[in-house]
Amino acid sequence: MELINVDRxxxxxxxxxxxxxxxSLIGESEDGGYPVARKAAxxxxxxxxxxxxxxxxxxxxxxGQGPESCLPLDRKLNPTPEAAAQFLRSRRSIRTYxxxxxxxxxxxxxxxxxxxxxxxxxxxxxxxxVIESTAEVRRLIGLVVEWLRENGSFPGVVAAWDLAExxxxxxxxxxLVIAYASxxxxxxxxxxxxxxxYLDLAAHGMGVGTCWAGIFLGAIFNNYLPLIEALGLxxxxxxxxxxxxxxxxxxxxxxxxxxxxxAIWR
Amino acid sequence: MELINVDRxxxxxxxxxxxxxxxSLIGESEDGGYPVARKAAxxxxxxxxxxxxxxxxxxxxxxGQGPESCLPLDRKLNPTPEAAAQFLRSRRSIRTYxxxxxxxxxxxxxxxxxxxxxxxxxxxxxxxxVIESTAEVRRLIGLVVEWLRENGSFPGVVAAWDLAExxxxxxxxxxLVIAYASxxxxxxxxxxxxxxxYLDLAAHGMGVGTCWAGIFLGAIFNNYLPLIEALGLxxxxxxxxxxxxxxxxxxxxxxxxxxxxxAIWR
Numbered sequence: 001m002e003l004i005n006v007d008r009x010x011x012x013x014x015x016x017x018x019x020x021x022x023x024s025l026i027g028e029s030e031d032g033g034y035p036v037a038r039k040a041a042x043x044x045x046x047x048x049x050x051x052x053x054x055x056x057x058x059x060x061x062x063x064g065q066g067p068e069s070c071l072p073l074d075r076k077l078n079p080t081p082e083a084a085a086q087f088l089r090s091r092r093s094i095r096t097y098x099x100x101x102x103x104x105x106x107x108x109x110x111x112x113x114x115x116x117x118x119x120x121x122x123x124x125x126x127x128x129x130v131i132e133s134t135a136e137v138r139r140l141i142g143l144v145v146e147w148l149r150e151n152g153s154f155p156g157v158v159a160a161w162d163l164a165e166x167x168x169x170x171x172x173x174x175x176l177v178i179a180y181a182s183x184x185x186x187x188x189x190x191x192x193x194x195x196x197x198y199l200d201l202a203a204h205g206m207g208v209g210t211c212w213a214g215i216f217l218g219a220i221f222n223n224y225l226p227l228i229e230a231l232g233l234x235x236x237x238x239x240x241x242x243x244x245x246x247x248x249x250x251x252x253x254x255x256x257x258x259x260x261x262x263a264i265w266r
Numbered sequence: 267m268e269l270i271n272v273d274r275x276x277x278x279x280x281x282x283x284x285x286x287x288x289x290s291l292i293g294e295s296e297d298g299g300y301p302v303a304r305k306a307a308x309x310x311x312x313x314x315x316x317x318x319x320x321x322x323x324x325x326x327x328x329x330g331q332g333p334e335s336c337l338p339l340d341r342k343l344n345p346t347p348e349a350a351a352q353f354l355r356s357r358r359s360i361r362t363y364x365x366x367x368x369x370x371x372x373x374x375x376x377x378x379x380x381x382x383x384x385x386x387x388x389x390x391x392x393x394x395x396v397i398e399s400t401a402e403v404r405r406l407i408g409l410v411v412e413w414l415r416e417n418g419s420f421p422g423v424v425a426a427w428d429l430a431e432x433x434x435x436x437x438x439x440x441x442l443v444i445a446y447a448s449x450x451x452x453x454x455x456x457x458x459x460x461x462x463x464y465l466d467l468a469a470h471g472m473g474v475g476t477c478w479a480g481i482f483l484g485a486i487f488n489n490y491l492p493l494i495e496a497l498g499l500x501x502x503x504x505x506x507x508x509x510x511x512x513x514x515x516x517x518x519x520x521x522x523x524x525x526x527x528x529a530i531w532r
Contacts, residue, residue, distance in 0.1 A: 016516050019362045019515075019516075020361060020362055020516065022359070022361055024422070024434075048359070048522070049522025049523065050358065050359075050361075050518075050522070052520070052522050053358065053518050053519060053520050053522045054516055054517075054518050054519060055519065056516075056517075056519055058519075062522070065522065065523060067519075067520055069523070070520040070521050070522050070523065071355060071520070071521035071523070072520070072521075073352065073356055073518075073519065073520050073521050074352065077345075077346075077348055077349040077352045077353075078349075078352070078353070078356075079343075079345055079349060079353055079471055080343075081471055081472045081473075082340075082343055083343040083344075083345060083471075084353065084467070084470070084471020084472065085375070085379050085468065085471065086339065086340065086343045086344070087343075087344070087345055087350065087353070087471075088379050088382060088383075088467060088468055088471075089337060089379060089382040090339055090344075090382075091382070091384070092316065092319065093288070093314070093316075093384055095288055095316075096285045096286055104531075108527070109351070111527045111529055112527060113351050113354050113355060115524040115526075115527060116354060116355040116357070116521070116524055117354075117463075118357070118359055118466070118478055120478075120480060121480075124524060124525045126528075127528040127529070127530075128527065128528065128529040128530070129529070129530045129532065130529055130530070130531050130532065131532055132531055132532065133532060136532055156290070168290075189455060189456075189459075190455075190459050190507070193456050193459040193463075194459060194463050197383075197459075197460050197463040197464070198354055198463070200384070201350070201354060201467070202350065202351065202354055204350070205345055205347055205349075205350020205351065205353075205354075206350065207347075212384055212386075214386060214387075233530075241456065249285075250282050250285075250286065250320055250322075251320075251322075252316075252319050252320050252339075253319060253321065253322055253324075253333075253339065254318070254319050254333060254336040254337070254338070254339050255319065255336050255337035255338075255339050255382070256314070256315025256316070256318050256319045256328070256331065256336050257315065257331060257335070257336065257337070258381040258382055258390060259381065259390045260381075261377045261378060261381060261394065262392075262393040262394065263377055263393070263394040263395070263396055264393075264394070264395045264396070264499075265370075265396050265398050266395065266396065266397055266398065266399060266402055
């Protein structure tokens with residue numbers, strides 16, 4: 001398959017695909033300056049699809065993917081700047097959840113949206129371990145509590161679990177979503193964190209509550225083997241972040257203040 | 267100042283602020299079960315303001331900050347799930363910019379929105395270095411090119427700069443925004459990456475184009491001293507990410523595909 005195919009009846013030779021290619025892999029044909037892939041292109045191309053995405057005339061097909069096979073972009077759905085700002089500001093870390101599972105279909109949609117998080121060289125290294133079963137979530141919490149006990153940290157969290165099986169690790173969230181990646185990935189910590197931020201905001205947009213699973217990650221990042229073994233990830237892969245997730249019990253009413261911006265301008 | 271003050275004429279004693287406090291710092295008063303801060307609260311409180319944000323009755327004042335001093339939350343501005351999904355999916359890495367600066371006011375708004383990015387223990391460690399001056403951006407690019415030359419990497423980027431002062435490092439973006447944090451912060455890499463993702467999406471919402479500054483960061487993460495010294499950050503602080511930024515020259519028309527979701531369900 002050709003990397004790109006150009007419908008010459010639609011192409012206006014405006015050079016937009018040529019200038020947008022991240023690795024300058026598109027040049028001009030000798031017979032009239034139509035876009036053509038350079039020889040090295042198939043080897044270097046990072047599959048970003050910018051050439052296909054940017055063409056105003058729908059003239060370009062990328063690896064057999066034409067304009068009609070892209071996700072539709074409905075300009076009427078674009079938020080105003082005020083709506084975008086409020087969307088980002090109004091996400092909150094949820095720590096009280098309804099006793100109601102999030103349907104598999106909704107969880108799948110959240111992961112689906114996260115596929116569009118940017119990643120180094122568009123390698124999309126983020127993989128997911130979804131602990132959908134609340135029983136399994138609780139089994140993992142038990143291990144985290146053992147780690148806390150061995151460490152002597154967060155004694156209140158240990159006591160709440162021991163006394164009443166109250167979960168202050170994942171706050172009673174029914175689900176846990178873990179981002180992991182191959183050790184061979186280019187920038188897996190950064191890419192997984194961006195993908196988790198997308199998941200977090202996608203959840204916010206769908207009325208699902210989340211919170212970054214700090215204590216859980218503490219056990220992982222401190223290499224607590226019983227927990228790492230319980231996750232059973234493929235070899236040579238590492239966890240880079242996790243979110244607890246469920247329906248919020250309460251609705252947040254307003255946006256509290258944050259620290260002032262700390263910026264040097266130059 | 268009291269940590270929290272409760273207007274007993276408004277408080278319905280529903281216990282919502284009590285259950286939402288991340289560190290269980292709010293208890294019930296002996297005279298009737300109104301919310302009161304526990305003794306240890308001022309020492310442990312992470313200033314998240316959840317108690318203030320969640321109260322449905324506007325009954326709670328947090329460190330002198332009452333409901334009226336919060337940012338307004340206009341439910342009519344909330345995106346539909348479809349709009350939120352499209353917002354996240356439609357951001358793209360922009361690599362062709364208009365020769366037009368982004369006004370200081372807009373840059374300030376982007377940083378302002380990023381203040382609401384979640385952070386470990388709500389410590390909000392992210393600080394910004396904004397290279398607003400395009401001349402200064404180009405001086406830094408020159409240093410990055412020297413690093414590439416020493417390394418023998420990206421020879422095409424070096425050649426483009428040498429031959430025609432063409433910038434393939436920051437792609438002609440007029441500005442560069444760098445996220446940095448104290449070495450003493452809890453999880454600065456993760457927190458700065460989340461804050462940068464917020465900045466990235468805030469820019470998308472305001473029609474400003476961005477791209478993660480991979481080659482620039484390569485020089486930083488590989489400890490290229492001439493560049494690090496040129497940034498002149500305060501002592502004991504480290505760069506954790508950067509975005510190039512400016513007005514996109516072209517409008518993206520559609521959303522190209524990404525890899526299939528890779529998830530284990532359990």
